Amino acid sequence: MQSTFHPADSRGLAEHGWLKSHHTFSFANYRNAERMNFGTLRVLNDDYVAPGRGFGKHRHENMEIVSIPLSGDLKHEDSMGNQTIIKQGDVQAMSAGTGVAHSEMNASADEAVEFLQIWVFPKSRNVEPTYSQITLEDGALDNNLDQIVSPHPTDRGVSVNQDAWFHLGNLSAGTELDYELKKAGNGVYAFLLEGSINLAGQHLDRRDGFGVWDVNRIDITANTDARVLLMEVPMELPG
Structure with a gap:
């Protein structure tokens, strides 16, 4: 491992x-040659957006973009015609494929919104842009790693153009779980949203990140009530 x-x-x-944004990997004015990516995981931003503010219309190409609201409501509009609210x-x-323009605005004039903005390099370039959104089932995360992202449109979760699987779990103190990787050559980047856990022998506290590869399975023990995001991605960058 x-x-x-x-x-x-x-x-x-x-x-x-x-805007207050913590960058796990190099982004905008934060440049760190040793923190460019984890395999095909390119961006992991932990964003706070003030009431009534947000990101005006801007364009993306050839990137898989996943947004996970942690609190508040985020208003999304894009050039594909989607106008939606995404919330906790x-x-x-x-x-994004061949190109899409979108905006992300705090939908509230009174409350801040906090969300994760995640970018993954695509498996294939210049595909037709697509959009998907789900609402997690009540209780689906309780002491369970629920699949929220996959490569397959008919599978559980939203779909991306990459051999990537994301899982999210709310773990009670003392819970022990195993995660088995879906594909050989992939790695897993864990981001601890809340609490304290041990993962594959590493102690993690709130907002710590830990990536592992050359492994088939990882074990997780919750030291306290915890919320964890696992992002399984290919470690080889697309050619």
């Missing part, structure tokens, strides 16, 4: 008044 550990306080930080308990994915 090989691994890399990213403590929460080692992340890049951008503060723009209305929802997961959204967009395959």
Whole structure:
């Protein structure tokens, strides 16, 4: 097994008044040659957006973009004609492919929104852009790693153009789980949203990140009540 550990306080930080964003990997003005990506996982931003503010219309190409609201409501509009609200308990994915323009705005004039913005390099370039969104079932995360992202449109979760699977779980203190990787050559990047866990021998606290590869299975023990996101991605970058 090989691994890399990213403590929460080692992340890049951008503060723009209305936006506070922690960057696990190099992004915008945060540049770290040793933190460019984890395999095909390119961006993991932990964003806080003030009431009534957000990201105006901008364009993406050839990137898989997953948004996971942690609190508040996020208004999404794009050039594919989608106009939606994503909120805590929802997961959204967009395959930018040949190109799509979108905006992400805090839907509330009174409350902040917090969400994860995740980018993954695609398996195939210049595909037709697609959009998908789900609402997680009540109780689906309780002491369970629920699949929220997969490569298959008919499978559980939103779909992406990459051999990637994401799982999210709310674990009670003392819970022990195993995660078996879906595909040979993939690795898993764990991001601990809340609490404290041990994963594959590494202790993680709130907002720590830990990547493992050259492994088929990982074990997880919750030291406290915890919320964890697992992102399984190919370790080889597309040619």
